[in-house]
Structures are given as C-alpha cells and as structure tokens.
Amino acid sequence: MARRKRPNLVHGWVNFDKPLGMTSTQAVGKVRWLFGAGKAGHAGTLDPLATGILPIALGEATKTVPFLVEAAKSYDCTLTWGAETDTLDAEGDIIARSDVRPTGAQLADILGEFMGEIEQIPPAYSAIKINGERAYDLARAGENPEMKPRTVRIDGLEVLEVSENTATLRIDCGKGTYIRSLVRDIAHKLGTYAHVSALRRTQVGPFTDESCFSLDALEELRHKGGVLDSLLAVETALDDIPALALTEDEYADVKQGRVIVLHPTTMASVKPAFRPRMIGDVDASRYVVVTFEGVMVALCEARAGALRPKRVFNI
Structure with missing residues (x-):
C-alpha cells in the first residue's frame, strides 16, 4: 500500500x-x-x-x-441608489429610502472628500468584537451595538460606470476599510441613500x-x-522586503536561531529598501528575507551590523 x-x-x-x-x-x-x-x-x-x-x-x-x-487592497464596487439596508448590502432589510439619484458628475465631484485618512463608523453587521462578542451577533439578536469610529486610509477613488440607479467605483484602500460604510457615507454626502449591491476584490498586495x-x-x-x-x-507575501542569500555556514546558524554578523557592504546594499512597517505591534521596518540555494530560510532583523532571526521557516 x-x-x-x-x-x-x-x-x-x-x-x-x-x-x-x-x-x-x-x-x-x-x-x-x-x-x-x-x-x-x-x-x-x-x-x-x-x-x-x-x-x-x-x-x-x-x-x-x-x-x-x-497590504493595500483594491475593489470594484457597485452601489445601488435609493435604499439603505441594515447590513449596508443587498442582503439586509431596507431601513431608509430616497428618490434622489446623483449624476455621475455629482458623484465624481465629492469623491475627493473621501481620499486620504478618514474617520469611518463600521457596519453593525461586522466581525468587530464589542465586550467579547461579535457585532453581527449582537445585531442579529436585535441589539443596537455601539460602533466606534476608526481611522482608515483611502488611496484611490474612481468612477467606472454610472446608470440611473447604480454606480460602479474602483476603490484603493488600506487595511480595515469597510466598503459598505464608505458607500453609505458617500450617499449621505450626496443627500441620498445607497447600499453595496456587488463587490469584487481585485488586488491584495502582490x-x-x-x-x-x-x-x-x-x-x-x-x-x-x-x-x-x-x-x-x-x-x-514579502515581495517588498529586501532579500539576502546566505552562505552554507550562515544558513546553519540562522536555522539554529543564531545571530550572524553582516559585512558593512552587505548592510549597505539592503538599507535603501528599509521603510516604516508595523506588523501589529511589531516594528518590522528593518526586516530582511534570507534564502539559501533559492529557498526561503527566515525573516531576520538587520540592526547594528547583524542579522537576528525573527521567524525561521521549515521548508
């Protein structure tokens, strides 16, 4: 067998x-x-x-x-004018209506107000935890969870298509952005209501x-x-982090979690690629991908002329 x-x-x-x-x-x-x-x-x-x-x-x-x-993300989002739902998408119950239908020009004129860092109130029907419980569980139980505003980043907003009752937007944004909330807020700015009727994510980092x-x-x-x-x-997933190839001796050290000393010219070769980067609460701005014979070995931090293994891979 x-x-x-x-x-x-x-x-x-x-x-x-x-x-x-x-x-x-x-x-x-x-x-x-x-x-x-x-x-x-x-x-x-x-x-x-x-x-x-x-x-x-x-x-x-x-x-x-x-x-x-x-990583940054991109979406193609179709919104339907005239109705806001409790879930802010086509699955929910309608909670508000309007006969106002913005034109494509009116929509394009206000998109600049939503660029950059903005304050956004997440949907009640979301996975955010409130006192240990998911907001969507509270909402489904008939409660009205208090959703606190949070700062998100919008890098790009473009009108792709407009009809009488719908509009399609291309949205480039940072982590934690709720497209449903963005559509709600855009509609409110235009004096009407809307909900997400179709959503496709077109990019996540690379x-x-x-x-x-x-x-x-x-x-x-x-x-x-x-x-x-x-x-x-x-x-x-680490395509924007600089990489270094290890010698056989360095490979053996890194696999054991040992610090290795970098030649000054090697440090100089990767330093220009460093950029501010927070992964949760960890400062990963000086992280380097290290490989041996073309295979990834570890993520290391380059600091004070040395590489310190932070995450070793068993591949």
Missing part, C-alpha cells in the same frame, strides 16, 4: 478567486483539501456576497499572513485578479495532477 503524503510538505500561497456565496472559512477549507495541506489560513476576510482575491496561505506560508493583512485561480480551475488541475503548479512561493 502506498504511503500517504505528509500534509505538511505543502508550503506556499494560492491566489484564490473566491466565488459568490462562499465564506472565507469555507474557501480555506476547500483549498486546503485540494492541496492536501496541513496548516492553512487567509489574508483578509471577504464577505459571502463579495467575490475576488482571497490569498490563502498553506503550510509555512501561514507565518507570513500578518504581512499581507497589512496578488491580483490577472493571475488568480477559480475553484473550478483548481479542481481541474488537481484532477490532472498539476494543482501544485498553481502554488506561489512562501515569500510572495
């Missing part, structure tokens, strides 16, 4: 095109099964009513998820919809024995 392949041998990222109606958790479970992977996780929840890019990490790639959560895989495509690849061909390298 053939030995079963150990599931933890699969390490990398899948650029998954999440279909309509599937939860992000269901997507992770399905992809994990298709690849026969052990650990799995995703970099940023997509609501069931949203489609598009859901980067899924397998194996050791799960250690890089926090870096991708911080992951774009030009190179993603649908569920059908992955299932077909698995049937043909080539599903691993769709797997991206573990370091894909």
